[in-house]
Amino acid sequence: MDSLITAAARALAKGDTLGALKRVALRDDPPALALRGIAMAQLGDYARAKSLLKGAARAFGPREAVARARCVVAEAEIALVSRDLGFPEKALEAARATLEAHGDPINAAHAHHLQARRLVLIGRLDEAERALAGVDPASFLPAHRAAHALIVAGIAMRRLRTGLAREALAGARQAARDAQIPALDAEVDAASAFLETPAARLVSRGEERVLLLSDVEELLASGALVIDACRHSVRAGERVASLATRPVLFALARTLGEAWPDDVSRGQLLARAFGARHADETHRARLRVELGRLRGALNGLAEVYATDSGFVLVPVGAARIAVMTPPVEGQHGAVLALLADGEAWASSALAIALGVSPRTVLRALDALAADGKVQPVGQGRARRWMTPPMPGFPTVLLLPGPLPSD
Structure with a gap:
């Protein structure tokens, strides 16, 4: 590899995009095309970046399998950053295997990270953890250690393990400083902000307050019966009743939970669950049927009892009921x-x-x-x-x- 290509690659690794382009902007050989593609991706021109990387991959000869694999990994990263989650997983996996087989552990680990980041985005956290399990970040360069720690933090936050998330973010911050890449510092700052941003609202005994992510973790571990409007479920400790596909039942549970320890009139329940302004016998009959279904769905978590004026929700084995809602509610x-x-x-x-x-x-x-x-x-x-x-x-x-x- 000639000196200009080496210098451009080093500039890209340090985040000096313009410095890299100065060295290869007028060249059209495969290594230069690949480096220009990565540079254009760092500048945000993803369409041009993909075109350059595809051209580089085609131009590399059949004996340059490692170079083509690196182009595939770069394309996958662009797809991930531009939120094109339809990028073929098999192509990325094949590229990772090629890099491992030809003694390029750093880029192979980067491919692992891309696979894990995609899995986190689509909510497949168990698979993301398994993808990370085969990677040891101790031998990585600082930028790759920061990327690894950010993925660990993202998984921890989605699993409501805020202590682990803070620890991972601290490691990511130190690695980002060692890498001396401003964009990486900004990414760590953005991830850390999630821990200090309101994550939910708590409604309990007629009072309402904002919860941070750590507060949510504490609430779910407190043993309270939590009616969770973020995930449309009712939970107490390890027991969870999902009502995500039963909106009427969840509306009834939430209305009863918000009023606890008081009861709710039949008229309020009909208006909240069915939007009925003027209830007739048909509405009242349907209410009795849906409340019966709610009792079955909450079996072992809570009971629904009739009162003189309506119905009341009583927790089983929990001291209190709390309703947790998103800070900003609305459709979609x-x-x-x-x-x-x-x-x-x-x-x-x-x-x-x-x-x-x-x-x-x-x-x-x-x-x-x-x-x-x-x-x-x-x-x-x-x-x-x-x-x-x-x-x-x-x-x-x-x-x-x-x-x-x-």
């Missing part, structure tokens, strides 16, 4: 939660992350765009959706992936 909250990271997402990537159909996501995006909450960028297959981060609006509790005991 899960889509907004993903877009709140400030990145531009493809609608197909949102569908993969949320586990719903692309048509459902497009309807949600159209509704949010009509309200001015999101905006499209680009046209056709290149269209992305984004919104600036909303102050006070968290993402962790609404992001894909199970909480403890889910």
